[in-house]
Amino acid sequence: MLIQFSKLIPSPLFETDYSTSDVWGRDFSVSGTDKVLISAPSGKGKTTLLNIIIGRRTDYVGTVMIDGQNPLYFSAKERSVLLSRKISVVHQGLSLFDELSLEQNIQLKNRITSFKSHSEIDKMLVRLGLEQQRRQKVKTLSYGQKQRLAIIRALCQPFGFILLDEPFSHLDDYNAVAAWQLITEEVAAHGAGVILTSLGNNHQIPFDTIYNL
């Protein structure tokens, strides 16, 4: 999968100085198995960038092309295909369903594509230490548990790129490493790429490219 960025400037940044940014107003692309870190302090538009890629934000100038197609002009159906089969996202807000159990949250994703078997999901839960919380309602989980759940859920679909928006912000090093290992295994299996945003590279992850926003 090829994602091309061309002179993107989101509307909140029109009036600010973005000349030092590696991303805003630049031409660059990510493709194939690239592992990319978007690093910036908060308020520089990390979440905005990810939302522009999936067509959720439209208030910008410049263009994004996903395999030659502009997500701005995706139909509702094309967007649902994009989000369920081509690009997987762990949102910063996690987008979990509080009233459903941990297991139901995963199933809600997995039933769209029937991508993972029960045993595969079980293995992932064990690896991230969530097997005890399977039937617990999400609203009773800690934020760190929720982050791990959101990561597992994001892996329950085929993708060419996985977008992770500060996925380890509430994880200890042990869990962050375990989660990253799980992610890289899946990414390798798909032959996919990673775009991860973070306040900084705190977890000693080997990225191919680091962009500073």
Add this chain to the structure above:
Amino acid sequence: MIWKVFKAEISIWQLAAAFIGAFFGLVIMLVAAGFYFDVKSVFSDNEGFWKEEYIIISKRITSDETLQQIDNQKRDKPSFSKTEIDELTKQKFVKDVTPFTNCSFGVAAFTDKDSPLAGFYTDLFFEAVPAAYIDVNYHNWAWKEGDTFIPVILPKTYLNLYNFGFATSQNLPQVSEKSASLVKFNVVVHGKGKRQKFEARIVGFSDRINTLLVPQEFIEWGNGKYGSDTLPEPSRLIVVASDPSDAGMFRFFEEKNYDVNKSELSNSKALMFLRIIITLVVGIGLIITGLAFWLLITSVMLLLQKNKENIIKLGLLGYNNQTIAMPYLVLVLVLVLVINLLAFVPLIFIRNFYMSKILILGYEASAAYNTAVPLTALAMMVVLLLVCFANIWLRINSFLR
């Protein structure tokens, strides 16, 4: 599974209120519509109580008129000219106008010496109307030149006047309709210096027409042979009202100073009020139904709004709009179907209630009801579903844009 996501936001009371509102709205609407169809059959029933109204009108006679006629200043009696009849015929509430045919020859009636009423003698007059307007069922209501027998119809009020006024006070025998019909009497017509004797018998009593009726052919023949050369203009008309409840009819008669037997119009007035009441009920039913449907749609929209976050999250997971909309469409479909089916329960009870009263009057249940009311219900259901579906679909699409 998606349903589980949305279920948490459903307020049972909110939905129940909307459900009950829409239910009662629909019941009122269907009862009103059904009642309209049932009563409409009564409206259009020619044989029954609400039959086509036969109204007999004449010109109002004023005191001046009387004095002038006494002094012989004015020999013409008030009558309807051709232009007046034409104008009346053109009114939209009038289906038909028929003048009474007056006789312009003298008539006297007397009994034979051997009759039970021997010694009876009176001057008379006859009038005629076309046979179709006569409400007495006599098999041979006709006359042709050469016949010596004339059938006569009297107003029922005459018989009542005799039986309950005259006979009671003067200690005379009361007479039934049937026995009155057995009495034969002689009729002599005269004019232009000639006279001719006929045999006559009362063949019936009329509720509708307040005059001494003989077959029209007889009067036409008599007018030609014994009557004056110019035929008198009719002094009374039968008006067949196409819509007896038309308020314009009363106004017209009043403006023209035509006299109408008030009791003849009581049905018309009752009909008019009935129509006003039905219009009101249907109108109120429409308003209540509109409000109730609006409440139902608003409740569903509120539910959508409460689930806005969830809908957006599902969109981000890659659910397509149809899948997300489906639980709402199913919810509305089930609600509307149940409301429609349940509405028929009170509807049937209420109809049985009022039909039991209407049936006493001798009417049959309207055949149109069985198709018209379910069709009305179906139409309202389809409209409600379409409006709800369109709203849900547009709202979800706007969330996921």
